[in-house]
Amino acid sequence: MSWKTIFAAVFLSVAGGGAALAQSGGDARPSATLTIVVDGTAGPILKGNDPLGLNGQSATITLLASESLKPVKHTKTSASYKIPAGAITLVFNGNSYQSSAPSKMTVKLGSKADTLTLVSAVTKDGVTVMFTDTTSLAAGSWANAVLQNPVPFEPSPQTLASPASRVKYAGSFTGTTVLGISGTASNSDAPDPVLPDDEGD
Numbered sequence: 034m035s036w037k038t039i040f041a042a043v044f045l046s047v048a049g050g051g052a053a054l055a056q057s058g059g060d061a062r063p064s065a066t067l068t069i070v071v072d073g074t075a076g077p078i079l080k081g082n083d084p085l086g087l088n089g090q091s092a093t094i095t096l097l098a099s100e101s102l103k104p105v106k107h108t109k110t111s112a113s114y115k116i117p118a119g120a121i122t123l124v125f126n127g128n129s130y131q132s133s134a135p136s137k138m139t140v141k142l143g144s145k146a147d148t149l150t151l152v153s154a155v156t157k158d159g160v161t162v163m164f165t166d167t168t169s170l171a172a173g174s175w176a177n178a179v180l181q182n183p184v185p186f187e188p189s190p191q192t193l194a195s196p197a198s199r200v201k202y203a204g205s206f207t208g209t210t211v212l213g214i215s216g217t218a219s220n221s222d223a224p225d226p227v228l229p230d231d232e233g234d
Contacts, residue, residue, distance in 0.1 A: 065222045067183045069096045069149070071168060071193070073216025079196055081210030085162075087202075088212060093124045094166070096151065098138065098183040100222060111141040112180040121153050130155050140179050146197065147174040147186065149218075162204040168218050169197035190219035 076088040097120050104112040114137070121132040136153035149168040154161050174186040195213020203209040 065100045065224055067098045067100050067185060067220060067222045069098070069218065069220045070094070071166075071214075071216060071218050073193060073198075073214045075200060075212045075214060077195065077213055079199060079211040079213055080201075081208060083210045083212065084207050085202065085210070087200075087210075095122045096120060096138070100182050100184060102183055104180065107180050110143070110180075111139060113137055113139045114183060116151075116153070121151065123155070130157075133161070138183070140175060140183075142172075142175060142177070142180075144172055146170060146172055160204070160206065162202055162207060164203075165201040166214070167197075167199050168193060168214075170218065185220045185222050189221070190217040192216075193218055 071094045072091075073094075074089065074091050076090075078088050096116070098114065098116060102114050105115050106113045116132075116136040116138050118134050118136075119131045121136055123130045132153040133156040134154045136151060139148075139150040139152075141148045141150070147170045149170065151166045151168075152163070154163050156162075170186055170191050171188075174188075174191070176184065178184050179186075193214055193216050195215055198214040199211055200214055201209065201211045
């Protein structure tokens with residue numbers, strides 16, 4: 034498999050089914066898993082040369098986040114959560130990849146848009162590509178409760194459009210590229226399944 038094929042999957046986060054998120058203890062919130070799915074097409078190129086050839090390519094990204102997670106940082110309008118390795122899955126041209134290191138999920142509430150940003154990495158054969166996915170949703174999609182725990186947004190699904198929604202990838206062999214994203218974002222929540230990270234606890 035070529036490096037271009039291997040790292041083509043890196044470009045989208047957003048978000049992304051994969052291994053489960055670690056649970057935070059001592060939380061009164063019912064145990065449930067938030068699933069966010071982005072179905073999109075990358076492009077146009079907003080910055081860089083796109084050495085991975087992602088422009089015009091499609092992908093499905095699934096993110097699993099425990100609704101009992103607590104933010105590692107928050108303000109009056111934003112919250113950042115640490116997402117364990119494997120919690121983001123990217124499917125690109127039929128090939129599936131999972132995040133290989135802990136990721137960062139940030140939710141920001143705004144008067145013009147609510148924004149979900151995912152920063153993560155995929156490593157293959159010792160080579161790492163970092164990616165940042167920005168998903169722009171309608172203002173008011175999230176209740177303020179999202180600043181305390183991950184919760185679903187409404188309505189779902191929503192339409193995504195470039196350049197408000199975009200993805201950046203960067204690596205020592207790729208340089209930095211930014212592409213727009215168009216497609217849809219949807220989410221759901223359900224009682225926690227038995228997840229790989231929880232086995233044996």
